[in-house]
Amino acid sequence: MKDQLVECKRCKGNACYEQNIEENLQTWLCMGCGFTTSTVMSKGGQAHNNLLETSPELYKDLLFEDDTEKIWAPATITLPNKGMVFLDGSNKEQWQWAAVKSIPITEEDRKAKQFPKDQTHKMDMQNIKHFEQRDFMTALEHIDFYKV
Numbered sequence: 491m492k493d494q495l496v497e498c499k500r501c502k503g504n505a506c507y508e509q510n511i512e513e514n515l516q517t518w519l520c521m522g523c524g525f526t527t528s529t530v531m532s533k534g535g536q537a538h539n540n541l542l543e544t545s546p547e548l549y550k551d552l553l554f555e556d557d558t559e560k561i562w563a564p565a566t567i568t569l570p571n572k573g574m575v576f577l578d579g580s581n582k583e584q585w586q587w588a589a590v591k592s593i594p595i596t597e598e599d600r601k602a603k604q605f606p607k608d609q610t611h612k613m614d615m616q617n618i619k620h621f622e623q624r625d626f627m628t629a630l631e632h633i634d635f636y637k638v
Contacts, residue, residue, distance in 0.1 A: 499556035500525050505627065518562075524575075524587060524626030525554060525562040533559040551582040565626075571611050573633030578620065587621040587629040590614050 496518070498506035503522030510516050517528040530537045538561050542550060545563070554562040567575045573592045579585025592611035599605065599612065621629040630636065 498522060498525075499527075499558070499560070500554045500562045501624075519565055521627045521630070522624065524565050524629075525552075526565040527556070527560045527562045529560075531561045531563070533561055548577060548579055548581070548585060552577070552585070567630065567633075567635065569633065569635065570609070572635065574613050575626070575629045575633060575635075578618075586623065587626050589619050589621065589629040589632040590617065591633055 493507065493509045495504065496506050496508045497504055498518070498520040501520060501523035503520060505521040507519045507521060508516060509519075515529055517526065519526045528537070531541075532538060533555055541553075541561070541563060549564055552564050556562060564577045565575075566577070569592070571592055573590050575587055575589045577585055578588035590613045593614045595605055595610060595612050605612070619629075619632055621632070
């Protein structure tokens, strides 16, 4: 099977990227709503339980179960040399996508904080930008996700 765009089971949009990792493992990431799932993310399964144990409350509140009992969770996208897109909000009604670009670590930064020697960039939290719930794709564009 090849990777393809399919209809999202959460938002019904047509920009859900279906990726075949191996024979029995598929993932879905909707570029419209920003939620993701996989064949191992079944209701009550180990991956679902791990998510419930480790996720912030807002992420847990926004989990969505589709008609095949797969659990969809808000995605967090981190590209160390480009930036990060993540969920930001106070409750399941009041949230947005947040995007921050990465910036080079300066010598001054290295003196003030401990960064791994091989780390070259950090997230610029001072210049966070927010996007509406249906603007996940725009948040990704902000961090140059689509540029090679």
